[in-house]
Each structure stands twice: as structure tokens, then as C-alpha cells.
Amino acid sequence: MGNNIITHIIRSIFVILLQVLIFRQIQFGDSFLRYTHVLLYPLIILLLPLKVSRNALILIGFSIGIILDIFYNSIGIHAATAVFTAFLRPYILQLIEPRGGYNVNISPTRFHLGFPWFVQYASILVLIHCFIYFSVEAFSFVYFKEIVFSTILSFIFSMTFILLYQFIVNPK
Amino acid sequence: MQDILRLLAKFSFIFLFIFLEALSFYLIVQNNEKQRNIFITSSNLFSGRMYEKVSKLKRLFEMDDLMDSLMKENIELREALVQNKYFYESDPQLFYDSLSLQHYQYTHAKVVDKTLNLRNNIFTINKGFEDGISKGMGVIEKNGVIGVVGKVGRYFSSVIPLINVRSSISVAIENNGALGSLVWNGNNPKRMLLEGIPKHIQFELRDKIITSGYSLFPRGIEVGEIVSSKVEPGSNFYTIEVQLKNDPSTVYNILVVKNILLEPTELLKPADSDGE
Numbered sequence: 249m250g251n252n253i254i255t256h257i258i259r260s261i262f263v264i265l266l267q268v269l270i271f272r273q274i275q276f277g278d279s280f281l282r283y284t285h286v287l288l289y290p291l292i293i294l295l296l297p298l299k300v301s302r303n304a305l306i307l308i309g310f311s312i313g314i315i316l317d318i319f320y321n322s323i324g325i326h327a328a329t330a331v332f333t334a335f336l337r338p339y340i341l342q343l344i345e346p347r348g349g350y351n352v353n354i355s356p357t358r359f360h361l362g363f364p365w366f367v368q369y370a371s372i373l374v375l376i377h378c379f380i381y382f383s384v385e386a387f388s389f390v391y392f393k394e395i396v397f398s399t400i401l402s403f404i405f406s407m408t409f410i411l412l413y414q415f416i417v418n419p420k
Numbered sequence: 421m422q423d424i425l426r427l428l429a430k431f432s433f434i435f436l437f438i439f440l441e442a443l444s445f446y447l448i449v450q451n452n453e454k455q456r457n458i459f460i461t462s463s464n465l466f467s468g469r470m471y472e473k474v475s476k477l478k479r480l481f482e483m484d485d486l487m488d489s490l491m492k493e494n495i496e497l498r499e500a501l502v503q504n505k506y507f508y509e510s511d512p513q514l515f516y517d518s519l520s521l522q523h524y525q526y527t528h529a530k531v532v533d534k535t536l537n538l539r540n541n542i543f544t545i546n547k548g549f550e551d552g553i554s555k556g557m558g559v560i561e562k563n564g565v566i567g568v569v570g571k572v573g574r575y576f577s578s579v580i581p582l583i584n585v586r587s588s589i590s591v592a593i594e595n596n597g598a599l600g601s602l603v604w605n606g607n608n609p610k611r612m613l614l615e616g617i618p619k620h621i622q623f624e625l626r627d628k629i630i631t632s633g634y635s636l637f638p639r640g641i642e643v644g645e646i647v648s649s650k651v652e653p654g655s656n657f658y659t660i661e662v663q664l665k666n667d668p669s670t671v672y673n674i675l676v677v678k679n680i681l682l683e684p685t686e687l688l689k690p691a692d693s694d695g696e
Contacts, residue, residue, distance in 0.1 A: 335437040
């Protein structure tokens with residue numbers, strides 16, 4: 249268990265560094281992709297153990313969000329989004345619970361629950377995450393079309409990298 | 421009590437969630453220029469809408485004052501027009517400043533009562549001799565002629581409008597300057613008759629009819645246009661139908677025209693001439 253916590257902390261740091269140092273720098277120039285953000289860090293929330301209580305989940309989400317906001321220079325936006333995603337995670341898990349139920353000692357990963365399940369799980373949460381992120385960022389539904397557009401593009405890119413991460417690192 | 425506490429503990433994550441979201445949004449609004457602006461303007465949106473409604477209502481009440489001030493301004497501008505000056509010299513451009521006299525002055529008034537369905541219609545306006553109105557002044561509105569002041573009271577006056585069979589106004593055909601008088605036959609309130617144009621005058625349909633400038637009104641106020649003409653057998657004059665440009669039945673704001681130079685010109689006429 250102790251090992252497990254360290255793994256999660258190391259993964260969190262690693263993912264945040266990836267996000268801040270690499271994905272943040274990606275710019276798509278003036279093309280229609282210019283509002284696209286690759287958001288890898290929802291992965292940290294996605295992969296937290298099933299045992300983690302809702303309170304802890306939300307607090308972790310907030311901390312991750314604030315750390316990212318410091319780097320993104322957008323205090324509160326990532327925090328609001330991550331808190332929301334963390335808040336929703338248990339409900340989504342309930343929604344797509346496999347027939348046998350969960351083994352509460354594991355993390356919801358591709359390794360334990362299979363690739364199709366993980367794609368389903370991740371895509372729901374990442375899609376919501378992207379939508380909330382762009383909504384909060386725009387801060388007004390006046391830009392609804394732009395929000396939906398950016399959400400879809402960012403969702404595609406983010407999911408690609410989140411799934412790639414699953415294959416490359418294959419976390420347990 | 422314990423149950424309530426347990427319930428609260430069970431759903432503590434919801435409070436935590438709401439608290440952290442609120443905190444995040446607080447931070448967003450505090451730290452991000454763009455979102456703060458949106459927040460401020462959005463929160464003003466509702467109150468702003470309401471203020472807008474209220475101010476619209478207020479403007480409605482202030483409309484009358486606004487109208488008055490605009491009319492005042494219009495009067496000033498109108499009086500400054502060349503056609504409302506009298507020039508000693510024939511070239512107005514040359515001697516505009518020093519050698520012009522004010523020829524026409526205007527007073528703003530409102531129609532407070534009017535009859536429309538009679539043959540002898542009378543309008544009542546809210547200015548009387550206290551405001552410098554006197555019998556025989558012309559009455560115009562922004563896009564046409566209304567009539568002539570009849571009886572004058574202290575604060576109110578009656579106006580004999582065009583749509584009165586007794587009214588007769590000196591007008592001219594714009595293209596050739598032929599003079600005639602505009603009368604009404606008591607039928608269509610938008611149609612007048614132009615009388616006194618001799619048979620030899622050439623004009624066309626849709627020619628403009630303007631005030632002649634020889635009596636009460638400054639020259640050049642557009643009255644209407646010719647819609648039909650005929651010569652009665654045995655007559656030497658045309659009977660011309662004129663479509664009015666304005667609609668006297670809807671008029672509210674009017675200007676009373678004072679011809680300052682009327683008295684000097686009246687003095688030149690023989691004493692027994694007919695005033696009408």
C-alpha cells in the first residue's frame with residue numbers, strides 16, 4: 249500500500265511535468281486547431297485507486313488543478329475543472345460498473361479492467377473535463393459553438409495521449 | 421442528532437465539492453482579467469436590463485421635453501435659413517450677415533384638439549397671444565403646411581386647417597412659379613384643389629406644389645404634388661387636384677410662422693383691399 253501511494257505521487261509529478269513542459273508548449277499555430285489543448289492530467293484523477301474517498305478525490309483534484317493553474321497562469325480554471333471531474337468520477341464509475349463489481353483495492357486501469365472498459369471510462373470523463381474546462385475558460389455560454397468545437401478537438405487529442413500513456417507505461 | 425451528523429459526514433464530499441468549486445471560481449474572477457470582466461458584465465446584465473427598461477420608460481415621459489427642446493432647435497435652425505431672411509440686396513451670399521433682416525419667426529405649439537370629419541374643421545393649439553400668436557399667421561409642420569391661425573385666445577388659438585372649406589392658401593407650382601390658391605372641397609382630406617392656374621400654363625403631373633412666399637409662409641415649403649388636372653368647359657382656369665404631402669389628421673407638433681415684414685407690406689396695399 250505504501251508503495252502504491254508513492255507510485256501515485258510519482259505518476260502525478262510525471263504527468264504534471266509532461267503536461268506543463270510538453271503539452272502546454274504545443275501550439276497549433278493559426279490553423280483551426282489553435283484553440284486545442286492537450287489535457288493529459290485528468291489521467292491522474294482517472295487512475296487514483298478506487299478506495300480513495302470522495303472527499304480526498306475532490307481535494308486531490310483541487311490541488312492538481314491549482315498546481316497546473318500556477319503553470320498555466322490561469323488561477324482557478326484548471327482547479328474548478330479538476331474538482332468537477334473528481335466529483336463526477338464516482339458517479340461515472342457507478343454508471344459503467346462491470347458485472348462482477350469492482351475490486352476496491354485496485355486502480356481503474358486498462359491493466360485491471362480491460363481496454364474497452366477503460367476507453368469508455370476515460371472518454372466520458374475526459375469529454376466532460378474538456379467541456380467544463382473550455383466553458384470555465386470562456387466563462388460565458390455566449391461562445392457555445394467555440395466551446396463545443398474546442399472541446400471535441402481537445403478531447404480527441406487528449407484521449408489519444410491518455411490511451412498512448414496506457415500502452416507505454418501500462419500502469420497497474 | 422447523530423443521524424444528521426452521519427448524514428452530513430456521508431455527504432460531506434458535496435459540501436467540499438461546492439466549496440472548492442466556489443473557491444476556484446473566486447480565484448478565477450480574482451486573478452484572470454478576461455473572466456473577471458465577463459463576470460462583472462454578466463452580473464450587470466440583469467440589473468442592466470432592468471435599468472434599461474426603466475430608463476426607456478423614463479425617456480417616454482421625458483419625450484415631451486425632448487420634443488420641445490428639439491423643436492426649439494429646429495426653430496432656430498429654420499430661422500437661420502436664407503429663405504427666412506429678407507435681403508436688401510439681391511445676392512444673399514454677399515450680404516448675408518450685415519444686410520439681412522429676420523423675415524420669418526417660428527413658435528412651437530402643439531395641437532391639443534382637432535376635428536377631422538367636418539367640412540369646417542378647426543384645430544386648437546396651445547399657444548395664444550401671450551406667446552405672440554396673432555390672427556392670420558401661418559401654421560406649418562415638419563413636412564408640410566397645416567393652415568392659418570384663426571381666432572386667438574390668451575393661451576390657446578384656433579387654426580383653420582387645410583381641411584376646412586374656408587381655407588385658402590397661396591401656393592405656386594414649383595417648376596414655373598404659376599400662382600394659385602389651395603382650397604378644399606370637403607371630400608378627401610388628403611386631396612386639395614389648386615385653383616386659379618390659367619389655361620395657358622404648362623405643367624405636368626407630379627409637379628410639386630410649394631408655398632408661394634407671398635403671404636404667410638416662407639417660399640418653398642413643399643405642400644404636395646399634382647395628381648390630376650382638367651379644364652371645365654367654358655372656364656379659363658385649370659381645376660387641379662393636389663395630393664398633400666403631409667397628413668393634417670395626424671399632426672401634433674406644429675410651428676406657427678410669424679411674418680415680421682407683413683405689416684410694412686400690408687401698409688403698401690390700398691386700404692379697401694380684401695384681406696383674404
